[in-house]
Amino acid sequence: MLFAEISSKKNQIYIKKSGMNLEDTVTCGQCFRWNKYGDIFIGIVNGKICRAKQKDDLITLSYSGIENDIDFWIEYFDLQTDYSEILKSIKKGTYAFKASEACSGIHILKQDKWETLISFIISANNNITRIKKIIEMICERWGNFLHDGEYSSFSFPSWSALSQVSLEELSSLHVGYRDVYLYSVMHDENMMFKLNSFEILSNDNLKKELLRIKGVGPKVCACVMLFGYSRYAAFPEDVWIKRVESEHPEDNYSSASLGKYAGVIQQYMFHYSRNKCK
DNA sequence: ACCCAGGATTGCA
């Protein structure tokens, strides 16, 4: 079921949906390749430069030929999930409820599994500004050049492109001790087959398999499950969420207590604690 | 000079 009205014309897609917030969705820390330029956002997604802007309930996406990619964007922006149901499941009076009121416009993006895995391995004990810089360097060196007239960028490199990268080249990006994790993942001949075949696994088995990957611990695993596999129950506990938990012990946060949309609620709390609660 | 950032790994009890 689709919870938005979609229409399109040449080089544009229109998403009409009340409650969704484009800016919060692409700046809440779940993705690293969207940037704001005035009142528009430019994202490098699926190997293309996408321009997006929002006015009231209408989000407009544009690039050359986008009218052929409607299904992709429905999935990417998670337009088939009933977010009103998630909001109703949050207990009133809790920090999570306050956060959800402020951040209810966030949608959980369904992102490319490979890009998500690499991005969140880099994210370990790192900050978002620097994570974005490192990812941009990877794209500039090994991605494909993209341009749409007035703007240019690079796609996120495929596995086959990154499988050619040496450990020394990775180290030169100042990724620190994460270089060996990235190298290991990039040189695993079966990585793409694995990531794709994991789609059918249960949450427990997906978690088990992802945790076997070098550089993937509980937190990175939860992020990949949430942002790459749309497993909304996955509950990433980073320093921000742990801080919220310690400051609100009465709310008793856990994946179990928050229910099957724990990860979505986590994202409300993460964004709220970092950007809106001041 | 320290502390922090969307933590993971390793070793040791």
Place this chain on the structure above:
DNA sequence: TGCAATCATGGG
């Protein structure tokens, strides 16, 4: 099983 030390890097 749980816990602490260790691991680069850059910004505040």
